[in-house]
Amino acid sequence: MMSRSPGARVRAATVLLAAAVVAAGCGPSGTSAGAESSTLVAYGGQSGDYQINFNPFAPTTIGGGGTIFQTLFFYNVLDDAEPTPRLGTEFTWNADGTQLSITLRDGVTWSDGEKFTAADVVFTLDMISKHKGMNNSGYAGRAEAVDDTHVTIAFDRPSFVDGPSVLGRTYIVPEHKWKDITDPAVAAVKDPVGTGPYLLEEFKPQAYTLKANPAYWGGEPAVKKVRYLALSGNQAGAAALDAGEIDWQTGPVPGLQDVGNTYPGYQATITHANQIVLATCSSTALGCQGPQTDPAVRQxxxxxxxxxxxxxxAFENTGGDVSPSFLLPGRDGALISDELRNKTAPMRPDPAKSQQILESAGYAKGSDGIYAKDGVSLSLTLSVVAGWTDYITAADTMSQQLRQAGIKITVQQVSGNEFVDARDRGAFQVIIDSLYQGPAPDPFYLYNYFYSTAQTAAVGAKPGPNFSRFSDPQVDQALDALKLLNPADTAARQPHLDTIQTRIERTMPYIPVLTQGTISVYHNAKFTGWPTERDLYASPAVWSHPDSAEVLMRLRPAGK
Structure with a gap:
């Protein structure tokens, strides 16, 4: 468990960490001179060395979304505001939602000097259509370049809900560089060419550095360099922050209750968007095995x-209420179904309810205090990424709680690469992870990502975002109906949202834990313009893309 305050253990690690950070090419944030004074050092939780890959579509990408490769527009999922133009300047739908017309920004060049045109947008969208592994949104449009600055996308049916994915989460890549890539869904891009405000300057496994693009169409950023560190985990990040070696960090830190005194010159912003879950490999029909495939066990x-x-x-009381519907209670409260058993998950345990569910499903408690059925003990392995100290503490804490309820949980720490591999292959029983929001502040996208049959695959094959292998005909039918409706027609959408919510509450392939309080600590004595609770113009998380690019473009070195 991480120390709750910057005590002896964290401070002892600081000396070793400071040496490691300097070795990676970074001096103390507040004392660096020359170019270093406008270099921002960031840590987003990378545990272990980086493996170079700036392919924004690959599951192994390490960055570049928004900073190197840009979208057409920027959607802020924390604020229901109009999208901000980026490579696109305006868009319109026809009346029935079957044609999307986009006007592109003129005069933009790729970082190698080639001109950006509508052909690059069409190429990118066609590439996504041809490679299922890249098509997490289920895009089924047909793009056409009208001229260099205009694109139309035709759909066979009303597709309003496809707009934010196409416009706000599709990173446009250069046709002249990508046309010969055999498998762009997984290819390693080591020399990225983009239209964004930053260029890759240097890569090392311990840190990579982006530099400001002097030819950026929006003007060269004031933050001239951004260095992203790879450390051993959250404790190392906290130690580096304590030493003043990091300017921007997202992750758990001790002493959060009084950040300004604990870390002089720093402040923190906490946002609630992603939902922490105990994710199960849930479907026996798709090859999952183990007690967690029983909905009664999950309940x-x-x-x-x-x-x-x-x-x-585990979370310094930064977590918020979570709904079994996986709508955000603050943002989506009006959409949470009245048909749910619980609109928010209970904050305190109900041992009697847990016992009643298991015994009604045929489980009996053995002499060891653990339930069993048909001679099989209710014992599960819960996997967590080594170095993620908050999640490790949460997993250990919940394993003790569940032991008292007659459910044996063995916590297994694995590397980040092992975790992703097992998750993608379905080679797990339970993992602790989080569900993320979609390209716009609309719950449809989370449902389409994590609960659609089209976004999953049998065990052994790589799925889309639906790694729980959940499949339910009623949910699929409701999602299909929502795709045909204008998001503004809330009355017509609600019955379908009700269907999804009640089905996922009863089956619960992803067991809700908390809405994560995402902690971002930033050096406001060195840089100004950070997103705060009063002005969340973008997510302040280091790892949030393309939001992090919006943050970098707003920042200014203090005093400038």
Missing amino acids: AIHHAVDRTQTNAL
Whole structure:
């Protein structure tokens, strides 16, 4: 468990960490001279060395979304505002939502000097259509270049909901560089050419550096360099922050209650968007094996977890209420179904309810205090990424809680690469992870990502975002109906949202834990213009793309 304050253990690590950071090419943030004074050092939780890949579509990408490769528009999922033009300047739909017309920014060049045109947009969209591994949104349009600055996309049916994915989450790549890539869904891009405000300057496994693009169409950024560190995990990040070696960090840190005094010159912003889950490999039909494939077991876990204790011990009480519907209670409260058993997950455990669910499903408690059915003990392995100290603490805490409820949980720490590989192959029983929001502030996207049959695959094959292997005909039908409706027609959409919410609450392939309080600490004595609770113009998380590019473009070295 991480120390709750910057005590002896963290400070002892600081000396070793400071040497490691300097070796990676970074001096103390507040004392660097010359070019270093406008170099921003960031840490987003990378545990272990980087493996170079700036392909924005690959699951192994390490960055570049928004900074190197840009979208047509920027959508802020934390604020229901109009999208901000980027490579696009305006867009319109026809009346029935079957044609999207886009006007592109003129005079933009790729970082190698080639001209950006509508042909690059059409190429990117066609590439996504041809490679299923890249098509996480289910895009099914047909793009056509009208001229160099105009694109139309035709759809066979109303497709309003495809707009934010196409416009706000599709990174446009240069046709002249990508046309010969055999498998762009996984290819390693080591020399990225983009239209964004930054260029790759240097890559090392311990850190890579982006430099400002002097030819950027929006003007050269004031932050001249950004160095992204790879460390050993959250404790190392906290130690580097304590030493003043990091300017921007997203992740758990001790002493959060009084950031300004604990870390002089720094402040923090906490946002609530991603939802922490115990994700199960849920479908026997798609090859999952183990007790977690039983919905009764998942429901019993749901009622046995003490979320209040978990929040205090693992997350410094920064987590928020989570709904079994996986709508955000603050943003989407009006859309949460009245048909749910619980609009938000209980913060305190209900052992009697957990017991009743298991025993009604045929489980009986053995002499060891663990439930069993048909001679098979209710024992599960819960995997977590080594170095993610908050998630490790949460996993350990919940395993103790569930042991009291007659469910045995063995916590297994694995490397980040092992975690992703097992998750993608379905070679897990339970993992602790989070569900993320879509390209716009609309719950449809999370449902389409994580609950659609089209976004999953049998065990052994790589799925889309739906790594739980969840498949439900009623949910699929409701998603198909929502795709045909204008998002502004809330009355017509609500019955379909009700169907999805009630089905996923009952089956619960992703067991809700908390809405994560994402902690971003920033050096406001060195840079100004950070997103705060009063002005969340973008997500302040280092790893949030393309939001992090919006942050970098707003920042200015202090005093300038």
